Amino acid sequence: MSESEVALNDQDASTEADLAGAYEEDDDEDAEPITAQKVLEILETAWTNEMCAPELLQHQTDMLELMLSQVAHMEEQMRDLEKNDFRYVVHQMELERIRYIMTSYLRCRLQKIETFTQHILNQEAAREPADKRLSPEEAKFAQEFATHMDEYFHKVATQYMPSQQRGEAEQRIVTPNLMSHVFLKANVAVSGVIVGVDDEEVDLTPGSQHIIPYQLVADLIQKNQAQLI
């Protein structure tokens, strides 16, 4: 019994080292080693931010890849355990929680991609590679989705409309309401945040909570100075 537990421990240690290695390859020389725990925290924040933000946020491909391999690795390690072994059950429960976070996160993004397809594609086209919000896989999906949707509307309706009447019907651009109100929690002290149309300013203290139009704090979310709740 303790033998496989030891195996699990050893593997855990080496996985964390692997994770650090993988992360360093991607990032520059000054990157700190990252633990699986940290990756999970980043994903959890990305998940809640994504659920609460009206627009699509920056993708987290690197973190997702790391976590997916960590999960696969853990499953591999668990293969030798009995299904009703205490350790098997606990690890399995944790993996279910992590899988839920990852799938819920990606579903949330897909939903935004499907709703604001053309708007997102237009924005992406104007962004530098480093600022892209869609992962390459999402970009492909978005493009295909736009094509299929266009095809459908064209075949069923717009092709039968007088040509001068098609333009706006064919565009169907849906944009998110960036001024919609969100709940925000400050992670660090931020001074001079404009909170109203009349340029009223407020200093945010760490841990403080606010309701505010999203657009006024979008950059704080991006910089992880605050998170949506």
Added chain:
Amino acid sequence: MSSSNKMFGDKAFDLLKDLKRSSQTIPAFDDDGVRQVLEEIKAIFEENVAQASNYNSSGDRSLWPLLNYRHAALQRNKRCLLAYLYERMQRIKAMRWEFGPIVPDDIKQSLCEPEVQLFNNYSKSLASYMRSVGDGQGIDLTSNLRPPKSLYIEVRCVEDYGKFELDDGEVVHLKKNSQHYMPRAQVETLVRQGILQHIA
């Protein structure tokens, strides 16, 4: 416009109302209704084009309200029609998440040909997206739809069932009104059959 005593846009509005009111997963595509709306759009448009040139050459301002009115009717028709299609598209997408890549036959009959294609295309795109996530590691987004509660669930036995062997060899006696805490995956069938009842 002799037969135009019915209101402009009525048919288009009906399309939406019928779709909204239907309790089916998706009601049959209203081929006839869509065609009528498109015809109305075309008819209004042509009349307006004719009178607009009249208006432009004569400058007869009395035509102005009529042009405006027709234009609004035309916009409304378009808007309702597109809303109808958009809502159907949403339902078609939802079916992919609910039923998987194969549409049940009875539902397929309610779709028009472009809709079947839309479903198939969406289904393929989604599948290939899910396979490609995480540098090809893949993830199934159609599972883990709800926050996991527990691998185990508490159940109450509704009728005497007798012995039930779990995967690990443990044997549980399922007697009427007895309560058990068992692996969810292994008792799901018994719950569906109504032998066990899931208690919160």
Added chain:
Amino acid sequence: MDPSIIEFIGEKCMISIIPNFSNEPLHLIYGSVGPFRAGFPVFVPLWLAAHLRKQQKCRIVPPEWMELETLEEIKEEEKRSKYFTKMPSEHYMVVAQLVMSTSPDDVPRCEELRTVIKDIFDIRESKLRTSIDAFIKGEGTYAKLDNLTLLEIHSVRPILPYSLDHIARYQRMATASQRDTSMLGLNTTGANSGTNSMSNSFFTQ
């Protein structure tokens, strides 16, 4: 956000249990738990505590604040204060509910506790409703919400942001429709001050 998600997030809270078994530490992805020694308290996430308790592998040690006197004090303080007081846990409702439903036997005076916690929640909810009412009538778009817990924020989530968004939308529409009506007149050069002919835009987009 679905209530089940609020609960899911709350289940990450750490709670003390007294296991009746022994085991080496478990190296979970989010961090290690254990070692487990029969009879000795150990901190684990709430989701794990609930599971072990249902399997009768542990007793849950209710958090310090889940005690009648403490909660009565919190309740009085909440009544006295004009503002929201700081709760002992960011997920006090989720924790209390989960602990009391999975292991009522581990919680002394469980029924009384349930009542006080419900009272506290109700006092705060009614405060919340009053302040929202004032906030909306004051046509505010920003507010500080310190000490509100996630569940409480969630309880106003559909209605508060939604109504603020609507008010903002009406304001924008009011401005836009002023613009629209002035544009409609554009074509009738004589009567209105417009200069540009609009009629073509009816037929080309």
